[in-house]
Amino acid sequence: MPKIVHTDSVFRVDPVKPPDYAEANPLLKLLGLVERTRFAAERELYEPDSLQHLFPLRTLQLYGPASPDQDQLDPAQQDDKTDFQKQNVRDFTLADTRAVRGWAEIGDWRGPFLQLSYRGGPDSALWREAGQLGDAIGCVLSVQGSRPLPVRVPYDEETDFYTVELWGRVGDGLRDLLGPRGRTALDSGLLQPRPDLVTGLGQDFLRDQMTNQDLRLVAPRHAMHPVLPCYLDVRWTASPDGAGSADPPSGSVRLGFEMKVRGWDNYLGVGTSPNPHGGVGFLEYRTLFSEYGRWAGTDDLRRTLEPYNLDAYGTKGHASGDVEPFLAVTYMDLHVLDPACGIGLHRHRDNQEVFLMLEGDGLMVIGDWADSGSRVRSFEVRRLPAGHLALLKGGNLHGLMNPADQRASLFMFGGYD
CATH class of the missing domain: 2.60.120.10 (Jelly Rolls)
Structure with a gap:
């Protein structure tokens, strides 16, 4: 059974002053973070409809029930099904890690990419653990159960995050196909060809190849599988080679692209x-x-x-x-x-x-x-x-x-x- 964590806090709402959802709306706050996402190469190389953003949570705050139950702040006891106020999110804070996956296309290659980012500056857990971070940190990464491998993650001044974008393409000839932004990212390590970690091709799920077979059995380790979730086991390290202080201090954190969208x-x-x-x-x-x-x-x-x-x-x-x-x-x-x-x-x-x-x-x-x-x-x-x-x-x-x-x-x- 999963560990039960209801929420971090519930905000009591004054019965005579209902929430003002037009002020600091959390949905707009979250989608603003999506809009500010920056990719390593030229934007036209990414399929915008395929992008999936993952924002791990640090804290969450819900609004409490409406009158006369305004003092019942334990979600396990909030049984009134007609009180919608108690369901609404008031605010949230995010953890240090973010991730994006999607399809990229360049030349005759179409395949998956994965972007991982870690908060820069002294407010991150890794900075507090290590004392100070340099121009690059490390990441020990496993994708879909693969063998954990070290990845160098450079600091990106544009976003104030340590960021790496891993493409499921071999590196041969890639530089000649990229524009100026992509070549700069390739040289700095912000963009890295890593088919050893990010697997799959665009043609793996073409409709004319599907003959009433169970799609769950097709390329199950594919980083952009249309039905199966994609899990990442991540451990950040202060040293680019995977040594030194780490977040988490031991083991790894599991991220998951799990949203079930079918059609x-x-x-x-x-x-x-x-x-x-x-x-x-x-x-x-x-x-x-x-x-x-x-x-x-x-x-x-x-x-x-x-x-x-x-x-x-x-x-x-x-x-x-x-x-x-x-x-x-x-x-x-x-x-x-x-x-x-x-x-x-x-x-x-x-x-x-x-x-x-x-x-x-x-x-x-x-x-x-x-x-x-x-x-x-x-x-x-x-x-x-x-x-x-x-x-x-x-x-x-x-x-x-x-x-x-x-x-x-x-x-x-x-x-x-």
Whole structure:
């Protein structure tokens, strides 16, 4: 069972003075950090729709319940399902590490890249441990269970972070294909060809190669797998060679790109049915989430119940290991998000939920309110295009922003909280 961490603090709200969500909004704060991300090479070499940002959390603050429960600040006891104020995030602080992954394309190569960053300056844990940091630090890194390898990470004055960007491409001929920014990054070590750590090719998941096979079995160590999560085990060191003071002092921290987005591009399997259910013609299908037939046991739609959770029948006090082997649906809503409209960062203690984008586009945020047991608590941000859905597990923080100049249409369903 995961270690239960409800939250760091809950802010009591004065019943006569409701929160002002227009001031210092945490969703805009987080997406501002996404906008300020800088990449090593020329921006046109990156596929913007593929970018996934990971921001590990240090602290989290939630708003407390509305009146008359304004003094009930223990989330385990906040059972009023119609009080939405108690779900909303008030503020957060981030840990020292950040990560981005996505697709890059240069010449005849299209493949994954991974960017890792560590906070510069004396406010980082590594600086406090070592006393002072130089023009480069080290990182001992394992990607998808690979052998841990040392990586030199130079200081980047542009961002005030120690940053390295690892491409899953061999280095032969790369310099001649890069522009001035990319060549400078290659020379400084900010950009490094590391196919030994970042594996996979763009053609590994081409649709014409998929013949109703289980996509989870295709290239499982691929750094941009469309269905499987990508885990990084990271240990930062004050010395570029991996020696000296370290963060964490022993072992490593596990980062995880876990957001479950499925749709026309991301699916478990694809196939064709002739005369579907006694009909006519041919039906092409993509299996997104399923506990049916050969997909039984995937556990994508079940949730583990903590003792404080209200289950689908409204009961609490569950034993360790109890699960709900289904996705409870007690509401279905259609939403229209105007331009620059965002659903704020919030959490549901007791239910799972699905965000299905019908028209338009959005930036989806999913994070960890409680410790998931599979990664360090984090916010994860990635694009949610039309025809794709994001599945939220119980306890996930989440939010959605429509950054476009046109409306976005959204279908939402899940259990009520």
